[in-house]
Amino acid sequence: MPATTAPAALLALHDRETRLGARPDGPxxxxxxxxxxxxxxxxxxxxxxVLWSGFTSAAEADDAIAAQIAHYTARGLSFEWKLYAHDEPADLGERLAAAGFTAEPDETLMAAEVDALALTDTVPDGIRVVPVTDAAGVDQVAEVHERAFGDDASRLRRQLLDALATTPDTVVAVLALAGDVPVGAARMELTPGASFAGLWGGGTVPEWRGRGVYRALIAHRARIAAARGYRILHVDASPRSRPILRRLGFTPLTVTTPYVYGPSL
Structure with a gap:
């Protein structure tokens, strides 16, 4: 395997490309x-x-928090302030909470260079991984999401339908099927011109956990990312997925906490 970029350098690149350099990606x-x-x-x-913030004083942070609340609530939108552990000021999370935001569970930002991953072509017995190309496939992704995470998937369903209709080259969605039954699902976001491909929503229904479905979905998306010229994968990892990702070669970069204003996203 080739030498990998130092975690600090990966984090700095992630900040520049996916946060400061974020681009519109849908209608x-x-x-x-x-x-x-x-x-x-x-x-x-x-x-x-909010994808990125870089304040020089506590007063500047408080003013910006109030301005973002005004921006989104004027449009009738709930929103998330995606806080990273290295963001300034150090008490930004406390300031968000004081302004009415609710902190959701921490996740670990992890990244890996595709060429350095310990991937195999192995797929669990009885499982096949297929692309999602139509509304029926989107419905199956939503079904897996609800069973795996216990969340309502109506927003995810609409997002994927939008992507298939308008920007199909920027989102890859895949299903793991046992026969014709969906047991795992995941997606990947591909920003044109970026180094990073983002892995999102990887989930397995409870009765299929521990059999390698999640690893197969990671490997499948990694191969697609490499074929399309993306050299780094990043993922916001839950405590359940973090050990699997580490074994595959992903490195923890920092902790990210979603702070939500309004109904949960």
Whole structure:
């Protein structure tokens, strides 16, 4: 395997490309640099929120927090402030909570260079991994999401349908099928011109966990990313997926905490 980039350098590149350098990626989506904030605004079923912030004082942070609340609530939108552990000021999370945000569970930002991953072509017995290309496949992804995470998947369903209709080259969705029954699902976001491909929503229904379905979905997406010229994968890992990702070669970079204003996203 080739030598991998140091974690600090990967984190700095991630900040530049996926946060500061974020781009609109769907119909009706706008990415704006407003003062020392980068925010994404789109339809209500999309992800809306603050991608990056870099404040020089506590007063500047408080003013920006109030401005973002005003921006999104004027449009009737819930939104997320995606806080990373290295963001300044150090008490930004406390300031968000004081302003009415709710902190959701921490996740670990992990990344890996595709060429350095310990991937195999092995797929669990009885499983096949297939692409999602139509509304029926989107419905199956939503079914897996609800069974794997216990969340309502109506927003995800609309997001994937939008992507298939308008920007099919920027989102890859896949299913793991046992026969014709969906037991795992995942997606990958591909920003044109970027180094990073983002892995999202990887989930397995409870009765199929521990059999290698999640690893097969990682490997499948990694091969697609490499074929399309993306050299680094990144993922916000839950405690359940973090050990699997580490064994595959992913490195923890930092902790990220979603702070939500309004109904949960």
């Amino acid at each position: 009706g989506v706008v990415v704006e640099h407003v003062g020392r904030v980068v925010r994404r605004t789109g339809p209500a079923h999309n992800w809306n929120g």
